[in-house]
Amino acid sequence: MTTEAISPGLSAGTLSGPRGPKPKTVTIGRIGVYAFLIISAVFFLMPLWVMIVTSLKTMPEIREGHLFNWPALLTFDPWLKAWDTACTGRDCNGLKPGFWNSVKITALSVPVSIVIAMINGYALSFWKYKGSELLFGILIFGAFVPFQVVIYPLIIGLSKVGLFATLPGIVVVHTIFGMPILTLLYRNFFASLPIELFKAGRVDGAGFWGIFFRIMLPMSVPITIVAIILQVTGIWNDFLFGTVFAGRENMPMTVQLNNIVTTTTGTREYNVNMAATILTAAVPLVVYFISGKWFVRGIAAGAVKG
Amino acid sequence: MTTSVSIKDLSLNFGNVKVLESLDLEVAQGEFIVLLGPSGCGKSTLLNCIAGLLDVSDGQIFISGKNVTWDEPKDRGIGMVFQSYALYPQMTVEKNLSFGLRVARMPKAEVDARVKRASEILQIEPLLQRKPVELSGGQRQRVAIGRALVRDVDVFLFDEPLSNLDAKLRNDLRIEIKRLHARLKNTMIYVTHDQIEAMTLADRIAIMKNGVIQQLADPHTIYNRPVNLFVAGFIGSPSMNFIKGDLSGTTLSVDGQANIPLGNYQFANQTNGASILGIRPEHIAVGEEARKMPVQMESEIEIVEPMGADTVAWTKIAGQSLTFRAAAEVHLEPGQKVLIGFDPGRGSVFNAASGNRI
Ligand SMILES: Nc1ncnc2c1ncn2[C@@H]1O[C@H](COP(=O)(O)OP(=O)(O)O)[C@@H](O)[C@H]1O
Ligand SMILES: [Mg+2]
Numbered sequence: 001m002t003t004e005a006i007s008p009g010l011s012a013g014t015l016s017g018p019r020g021p022k023p024k025t026v027t028i029g030r031i032g033v034y035a036f037l038i039i040s041a042v043f044f045l046m047p048l049w050v051m052i053v054t055s056l057k058t059m060p061e062i063r064e065g066h067l068f069n070w071p072a073l074l075t076f077d078p079w080l081k082a083w084d085t086a087c088t089g090r091d092c093n094g095l096k097p098g099f100w101n102s103v104k105i106t107a108l109s110v111p112v113s114i115v116i117a118m119i120n121g122y123a124l125s126f127w128k129y130k131g132s133e134l135l136f137g138i139l140i141f142g143a144f145v146p147f148q149v150v151i152y153p154l155i156i157g158l159s160k161v162g163l164f165a166t167l168p169g170i171v172v173v174h175t176i177f178g179m180p181i182l183t184l185l186y187r188n189f190f191a192s193l194p195i196e197l198f199k200a201g202r203v204d205g206a207g208f209w210g211i212f213f214r215i216m217l218p219m220s221v222p223i224t225i226v227a228i229i230l231q232v233t234g235i236w237n238d239f240l241f242g243t244v245f246a247g248r249e250n251m252p253m254t255v256q257l258n259n260i261v262t263t264t265t266g267t268r269e270y271n272v273n274m275a276a277t278i279l280t281a282a283v284p285l286v287v288y289f290i291s292g293k294w295f296v297r298g299i300a301a302g303a304v305k306g
Numbered sequence: 307m308t309t310s311v312s313i314k315d316l317s318l319n320f321g322n323v324k325v326l327e328s329l330d331l332e333v334a335q336g337e338f339i340v341l342l343g344p345s346g347c348g349k350s351t352l353l354n355c356i357a358g359l360l361d362v363s364d365g366q367i368f369i370s371g372k373n374v375t376w377d378e379p380k381d382r383g384i385g386m387v388f389q390s391y392a393l394y395p396q397m398t399v400e401k402n403l404s405f406g407l408r409v410a411r412m413p414k415a416e417v418d419a420r421v422k423r424a425s426e427i428l429q430i431e432p433l434l435q436r437k438p439v440e441l442s443g444g445q446r447q448r449v450a451i452g453r454a455l456v457r458d459v460d461v462f463l464f465d466e467p468l469s470n471l472d473a474k475l476r477n478d479l480r481i482e483i484k485r486l487h488a489r490l491k492n493t494m495i496y497v498t499h500d501q502i503e504a505m506t507l508a509d510r511i512a513i514m515k516n517g518v519i520q521q522l523a524d525p526h527t528i529y530n531r532p533v534n535l536f537v538a539g540f541i542g543s544p545s546m547n548f549i550k551g552d553l554s555g556t557t558l559s560v561d562g563q564a565n566i567p568l569g570n571y572q573f574a575n576q577t578n579g580a581s582i583l584g585i586r587p588e589h590i591a592v593g594e595e596a597r598k599m600p601v602q603m604e605s606e607i608e609i610v611e612p613m614g615a616d617t618v619a620w621t622k623i624a625g626q627s628l629t630f631r632a633a634a635e636v637h638l639e640p641g642q643k644v645l646i647g648f649d650p651g652r653g654s655v656f657n658a659a660s661g662n663r664i
Contacts, residue, residue, distance in 0.1 A: 196391075197394070200386070200393075201394075202378075203359070204380065204405050204409055205379075214394075218396035219395060219396060
């Protein structure tokens, strides 16, 4: 009572007026943003929906033409056929062999390319020598060379050493083409680490490999997860190198998918084609779903030091 | 005294940028040398050369009598502590400490004994199983010192080890480093740009500018008898007053407005002509005290900065600005006329052209 009488202005100012967190209001702008996001999501999910329902329909139902409808008669036969018995030219083994070929190619190419890029990036960051910056420049330039330009020389080269159309051959090709971007990734990661860490390692008596294996490698886990995701999806999705360099025996899943879809004998089995496509895309999708969190975390960890 | 580290005619270039040129430095066994200088003057570069982390362009480095110019860092008998701690982030404190010993394949029992001793000395035993991220800045730097300690080396190299710490921790750890040196009696070469660290820790300070050692002397000499204007201005806070004038005999005439008799200044190399008298703010007396001084003059206070322990006041004499330090009890306020006085014998006189002490 008395304080109010003495300074009414002050007490009014401290008790009324804005205080605490500002209330959230729904603005027109915000509604617009959400509307846009929802429409975009629907737009991009539509084809996936069509693929899924089509792959679960029988051919007569597909011919009726109701593209978006849930199948009246649910069938999983197209999936089995796509996996096991669909024909690519003469062979009728489905996608199965292609899947295992892709697994082999990916399982070999990913570790080989990452290990080499990691050592490259490490050497280029910490063991600079005369011309190492130039070498790095050339390597990065390699990322901008169109693939088509080098394919023919590479075919000749690989044939000469007997690696053309072999499993090691396709692994070498994936390793070469992954090198610029992966080296850049690792070099920038190592360059972001404090140089004193390297100096401390040298004072402690560790050499090139000692520092690499005992200090740098344990720190590279987040960036390596990023590299694995890049390489697994990139190599699994590859079509061009697989067609050209893998050879008949090692055709990856993408090439086999193409052969199934474009095969000209008989009627086009849309349900089988859809199932085959989803099966082929499943691996990168699964990788994204499992590792999305890791991917973001890896990029963030690469950005902060120590 | 035997020599511990000896640097002879050392040069280092980055491309065609000369960072160090024909540098010589002799460090005695057990001596604490501080390399002090502004940022970018080549202190870290010199330390990295001693450590073997940089290949020298020319010259030689001897450690404990052995020419180590071409030796690997691990073979030089040095331990190094970095400003950014540089602890291996994936290893526990214990593994960090023992890393160098494990690389050298030392027997486990010996490794454990050394880690135990170092962690006792630095009081980091409770932290041994932690990772570096779980430590505070001060604890991290202790571990980094421990890593040099376990290697049982002759020479410790410190590159601004306290610069990343806050003021209080910096003071605490500074005392600890001093204690460590008193206990271990190793040779220590310590780089800093902080003059307090240099003055408090060093047996001798090497003041560097542009890759050249300007003066190498004990802190007392550096403070009281700086060899040139750079050293005089770099050491001391607030920095030394410089009064420009014309010297003839033992009289400095300041713009014809005042004549300062330098009667009791001990000239080493008296040269007439444009000269600069340097007087430290703490050597200027005010009020009654000033009456006892050989040189006295009236002046008007412009600005007063109370520091708590004492007060720094800004004034002008003969048109040139002057700061002095007075006891906190002395009442000073802007506009006040006071008598100030000083003894030129405690000052320094420099030739204006060369910048050198005369
Ligand atoms: N790796 C390097 N390449 C080129 N110049 C460098 C390199 N390291 C240091 N310098 C230059 O050498 C000079 C001295 O650097 P430094 O020894 O780090 O100074 P300080 O430790 O005294 O601050 C600086 O001018 C710096 O720019
Ligand atoms: Mg430095």
